[in-house]
Amino acid sequence: MRFLLAAIVVAALGWFGYWFIGQHSLQTAFSSWLDARRIEGWVAETSDLRIQGFPNRFDIGFSDLMLADPETGLAWQAPFFQILMLSYRPNHAIAVWPEEQLIATPVEKYRVQSNDMRASLVIAPDTRLAPERGTLTAEFLRITPAGRPDDTTALSALTLAAERQEGTRYRLGLSAEGLTLSPQWRARLDPQDRLPGQISGLHADLDVTFDKPWDRTAIEQSRPQPTAIRLSLADAKWGQLHLQAAGAVTVTDEGFPEGEITLKARNWRDMLELATASGALPQSLAQTLESGLSLIAQMNGNPQTLDVPLTFRNGRTLLGPIPLGPAPVLRLR
Template sequence: MRALLGIIILASLGWGGYWFIGAGTAKSGFDAWFDARRAEGWVAEYADLDLRGFPNRFDASFTDVALADPGTGLAWEAPFFQLLALSYKPNHVIAVWPSEQLIATPLEKYRLTSDDMRASLVLEPSTGLTLDRATLTAQHLTVVPEGNNAPLTVDGLTLAAERVPADADAHYHLGLRADDLVPSATWAARVDPNGTLPDILTVLHADLTIRFDKPWDRSAIEAARPQPQQIRLRLAEATWGQLSLQAAGEVAVDAAGVPTGAVTIKARNWRDILELARRSGAVPAQVADPLEDGLTLLSRLAGNPKTLDIPLEFAKGRVWLGPVPIAKAPVLRLR
């Protein structure tokens, strides 16, 4: 019994020592990371860092966090932010965001509010912290541009990513689902001035795989974001009232972010969708009329005037419908 008691005491002391050493190492690591960002010209500040969770957790709580990358013009501010991990499994991290935060881009500032925004991240147990898989969820998310009282709201948001193990480290399978998305009143009034569509997009989801030029790891924040090289869209779908869009296809992306490949779009009530695109400015007026003529011909050949499969080609920096260029191809670059 004395020997058993001694073993228990020694094990407890050892585990306690491990926790305090780990907590000290984590705090030093956070401080070094913020110092390194400031040395690179970032705004990288927090008011306080509290590490708790003895003996089985490392719970890091930051208050008044501010990060701004001068290279991209992206910035983030939050009154608090938490990183939670089990002390015996520190590579599985839970990130918790506050109910209100601010995100700034070179074009606009956005205030985000949510009831519960958190992410589960499983990282490779190495100093590079390569992402293996992650799931982010948010409930009752609201996005409001600064100085604008017309928010975009989502009842439930889920974004999942998983590294494809059979391929290169930089190949990820992604999934997105937004439940009951309500677009901003300003945008809805522009594309649907007569109010013929419901307020809510009942379906918005996507399933795709992306090969990046490098893995998502700590350098994605510290240095530069990984850039897509190949995108395989298994299915993207959006439903807004009687309007429905589905898309699938595959494109390669060059170093400048210009895609090359093909995507097929299945559109139900396509004339109404085209009219919305015209009103919103997504399709220029000088393109919309000849595009409608071409799609009308396709629908007649298909024998269905309301539902249409539209094959789009991406080539030479343009989007092509058959031999006709209809728009400039989007630039697929992450800032």
């Protein structure tokens, strides 16, 4: 009996010591990380860094957190941010965002609001902190440019998922429901107000290979850059418009895609008309494009559905045989 009691006491003291050593290590690690960013010229401030949760959790809480990278012009500000971990499984973290936060880019500042934004993240158990898999979810997400409170873009639900496959290849998934465009974007994309108020669904499944793994250096040094993209399926529905895409491209050192994405567009003439009315497609090119695509659609047997390759080659973009202009640059800031 005395031996059992002694064993329990020793185990309790051992766990007590483990938790406080872990708490001190985490406190030191996060404080040192913020100090290192400030030395590099960042703004990296928090009014309080507190770790609680004894005995089975490490609940890390930041108050009045602000991070700003002068090289990219990106900044993030939040009244609080939490990282929650089980003390016996510290490589699995739950991140919790506040209902309102501020994100600044070199172009504009945005207020981001959500009812429940959180992420589950499993990290490799080493000092590089490379994510192995993660899922971010948000409900009733609203994004508003600073100074324009009536120009909000909203989502009913958002899910982003990522899983490391092998080497530097990652599988990514996106699901967005109930996308309501801001009045500015709505007027630009649908000036005649012919489509429903919401884009009912947007889904994507793809694999992306980067030039280096995503780990702590992605924040501290430079972002990994894509070298190859395989799109299994992207699917978007907006009223009677339905667009699907699949294919694969490689990415050059300059960031230009090289390869082919097959597009399947239902009611494609309406899409073309919207692109022309919004100014995204020059009127001078619209007639040529419609004539060429009409021939392709008729050859496929259904004039209302277009099945055509979107080709990226030598820094240019072609839709079927028709040149559209320069290819996009796929570089992460």
